Amino acid sequence: MRFLLALAACLLAAPTSWTLSLYGFNQVKYLENLDLKLAKSSDQQQQQLSPVILVPGDGGSRIDANLDKSAADFGCYRKTDQFYDIWLNKEQLAPWDIDCWSDNLRLVYNNVTRKTSNSPGVTIRFPGWGYSETVEWIDTSHAAVSAYYVNLANALVQNGYHRGVSIRGAPYDFRKAPNEDIHFPIKMRFLIEEAYIINNNTPVTLIVHSYGGPMTLNFLHQMSQEWKDKHIKRMISLAGAWGGSVKSMKVYTIGEDFSNTFVLSTPVKKMLTSTPSLAYLMPSPLFWKPDQVLISTASRSYTVNDYQAFYEGINHPEGWEMYKDVMPYIQDFSPPGVEVQCYYGSDVNTIERLDYGSSSDLTDTPTPVFGDGDGTVNLQSLEACQMWIGQQEQLVNATKYPKADHMGILANVDVLRDVVTLLAGGK
Ligand SMILES: *[C@@H]1O[C@H](CO)[C@@H](O)[C@H](O)[C@H]1NC(C)=O
Ligand SMILES: *[C@@H]1O[C@H](CO)[C@@H](O)[C@H](O)[C@H]1NC(C)=O
Numbered sequence: 001m002r003f004l005l006a007l008a009a010c011l012l013a014a015p016t017s018w019t020l021s022l023y024g025f026n027q028v029k030y031l032e033n034l035d036l037k038l039a040k041s042s043d044q045q046q047q048q049l050s051p052v053i054l055v056p057g058d059g060g061s062r063i064d065a066n067l068d069k070s071a072a073d074f075g076c077y078r079k080t081d082q083f084y085d086i087w088l089n090k091e092q093l094a095p096w097d098i099d100c101w102s103d104n105l106r107l108v109y110n111n112v113t114r115k116t117s118n119s120p121g122v123t124i125r126f127p128g129w130g131y132s133e134t135v136e137w138i139d140t141s142h143a144a145v146s147a148y149y150v151n152l153a154n155a156l157v158q159n160g161y162h163r164g165v166s167i168r169g170a171p172y173d174f175r176k177a178p179n180e181d182i183h184f185p186i187k188m189r190f191l192i193e194e195a196y197i198i199n200n201n202t203p204v205t206l207i208v209h210s211y212g213g214p215m216t217l218n219f220l221h222q223m224s225q226e227w228k229d230k231h232i233k234r235m236i237s238l239a240g241a242w243g244g245s246v247k248s249m250k251v252y253t254i255g256e257d258f259s260n261t262f263v264l265s266t267p268v269k270k271m272l273t274s275t276p277s278l279a280y281l282m283p284s285p286l287f288w289k290p291d292q293v294l295i296s297t298a299s300r301s302y303t304v305n306d307y308q309a310f311y312e313g314i315n316h317p318e319g320w321e322m323y324k325d326v327m328p329y330i331q332d333f334s335p336p337g338v339e340v341q342c343y344y345g346s347d348v349n350t351i352e353r354l355d356y357g358s359s360s361d362l363t364d365t366p367t368p369v370f371g372d373g374d375g376t377v378n379l380q381s382l383e384a385c386q387m388w389i390g391q392q393e394q395l396v397n398a399t400k401y402p403k404a405d406h407m408g409i410l411a412n413v414d415v416l417r418d419v420v421t422l423l424a425g426g427k
Contacts, residue, residue: 027147028147028148029151030147031151034413036413038421051199052166053170054132054207055172057239058281059088060209063087064127065086065105067122069122076100077100085139087138088138094262095262101267102267111321115180116274127171131169132149132153132163132169136148147411149169151416155416156420156423156424175277176275177279184219185222189223193231202233206232206234207237207238208235211281218329220336221334233339235336235339236343237340238344238419239344239345239404240384242384243384244280244281245350249295249310276322279325283304284333285305310362335388339394340385341397342383343415345375346401348405350372350374350376350379351369354366355367383400
């Protein structure tokens, strides 16, 4: 037992085996001596910098929980007397704790109200609204393995930005989809207006990663063109998951071990499959053709037109209900009405199809077949932003960074330099 515990501690502590954030639990490397100070001419130094709001992806916000449950499984806490960090605290992912963790984080779907709520007896909050600290580091300890937006924030600080003033953060409930998270657009609007005012009426730059892309797009769809023209300078998307990803189907069928062989994938699967955001991130019918096979079994294949059968096959009828709830949001891919700088990786093996071989039972374990993408999101979803070219007056610039993976893009010096050049270089 003692040996096992030591081994466990070792595995959980080993940075190389540990990766973070659902939608690509791949690690963002913390760049220790990042020096991205750009040479500037003196007149550029005088100009007012566009304040930045960092919008994280799925798994990129911290979650605190407080428990007051009427029942809990053996070995799990029933009550806590204060909030504790449940996402992400890697100790809680140890095999002897992970079932408790999963049960506390899961959502419960009500098919009459068509809304989800927290696990009974669990109060959840998302700390740090408006500040960047909780989206720079996902773990309160600032363990290097929990680095998220920190490299980008450091690069901005080196070029005249200030945390809390011109670098802000927008953490949110990444378990939910826009149909439910009605507070997000309201809070975003006030945060943007505040950042605009305290930075001398300067239009704001939204930097979004992964699922933060679709969330922000939905927000922008709700705002008037007049408001956007006044308050938004541009949106910079990094690995935007615009059209979802086949990885979602992998999570539904196989689960997720966060690329750590020590983490049990079944409890993680139980938690993640209860979230509407996973349904929202299914491959979009706008970007996958009806003849593109997503799943092949001995008896048939499944495409974007077969999701009802897919959810039935995995015994998850609620998933189909959630999918129907989010469908209108998936189908609205009208342009955001602001300048878009859309940066994404490619040439990394990314799940393209799940192969069940000789089985026809979707509850069996499939073998992933790989194609092009950033390791998490398929290329056709990452480059979906190109569809807006010519659809809006504002610039849409899509730039591909070969080999930049889904999380690695936040530690990719070429990408960081391009972002900072755009922001600090007077463009
Ligand atoms: C809602 O869920 C209940 C319990 O799972 C089920 O019996 C019922 O058929 C569902 N109703 C609808 C409208 O899906
Ligand atoms: C498009 O993005 C690339 C990479 O950041 C940049 O070098 C280029 O200047 C951008 N083009 C425009 C027109 O903004």
